[in-house]
Amino acid sequence: MKKEMVLLLAGLTINACAGEYYYENGKKIEVHKLPESRVLNSSDVTYYKTEYGHKIGVNNEIIVQCKNGVNCMKVFSQYGLNDISKLSAHLFLVKVNSDVNVFTLSRKLYDDDKIVLAHPNFIKNRKKR
């Protein structure tokens, strides 16, 4: 079991600059890394541009919502995730090691039939109107 966990985490390790994607509103969104980064709240932020031109930042966090009736903490433990905080009645913030690829892990969680949504804790520019 430990060996499987190590392999899983190794597979999730950041190694790609392009060709990442995530799921939003049921659709695959491709992103490409931008050659810039900065530090926000002591967490490294990496910036990407989506296929639609939106700039997004990611750190080492993922937001997850489980299906109703599912014990989300049990699901997280199956993935070896233990740094969890509750954002709302249904949403959880999952913190992972900085060497974990949050896009890959988000997709794995998204594909789990006990999970409704999973995506990196995006950093997005809010425009005043």
Place this chain on the structure above:
Amino acid sequence: MKYLAHYSLVLTILLLNACGGSSSNSNQTPPADENSSELLAKNEPYYKYSWHIDSKNSILNSKGYAIDANADIHIIEAWKLTEGEGVKVAVIDDAFDVNHEDLKDNIYIAYNVDNNTNDVSNKYPINNEYGTSHGNTCAGFIVAPINGKGIVGTAPKSKLIAIKLEGETDSIVIKAFEYAKNQGAQVISCSWGTENMSDSIDAELKSLYDANITVLFASGNDGKNLDDAGIRDESESKWVLGVSASGENNDVTSYSNYGKELDILAPGGDHLDSIGVLGIDDSGERGSHNQHGMVSEDYAFTSGTSFSSPIAAGVVALMYSINPNITPIQVRDILIHNSDKIGGNDAAYIDGFDEKRAYGKINALKAVNAAKALLGV
């Protein structure tokens, strides 16, 4: 009983005179059938410039600005039913001046999501691009009280939950919404957007909707079709009211974003060839520059869908005030079926919806009456 009412009125007038309440205005004693809060509102110093409140009595036409007599939203008639008593409205925005004369008396609580304090003031230099208190202006359009100073908001007896948010992660936005909910907000107004809403934000908006909280979002000022590929704006969420701006000419403004998921128009003012709407100063205590020689530096003329959202939020607050059990779906249904179908020859409402004007301009009187009718009393 009739006589008792008569003597009560006489006694009230005598007391007002004794306290100096009517001072030198004895020759302006209102007709008995007029609503007192309406009259008090009309005594606000800048009421005469607030065409979104009362376009018929605006004096801006005499100053060279063309204000259509029907550009307002029938709010003063709605105040005969309620002025927003008992409702808490949250504004999530960049900064607030909690000491502003036209805001301080209606603040329920102020909270800074980024550092968990009550300091919601602006920390940036005035010339910095962030050196304004956008939230200040937005909040004033909702809760500025009838206090003999400045302007009046659309729900002048509602209370404000002022939430300062600068962080840009999805998680901190969710935290802001959760704070509003936990403080008892029934209405939340957001005058910002990303055009790239995350699934978690949409899920949070649904949870607020399920909790009977009506959330409004400004649609944006780029004259853009939000139905274009790749745009997924917060104002388009199924769980919110998307608000675009009408102008002084009583039509949609050219800068308003549009799309089939938007809901309603509310005054936002035209920034091209007119003056805009008058709000409390967007730079907080430090003064801005859009006074046009008419108002003090604590106030400013401005424009944008940013201000349409809170103006509409005030109307929604009136609906919650008259009917505390109203649901977001009822609020939307009432608003879109009781709107004014404004626009010229190019307007083409099909099943009540026009591509550029959504379901038309909000009508506060009809909306509050319809909310009241749901009570069945």
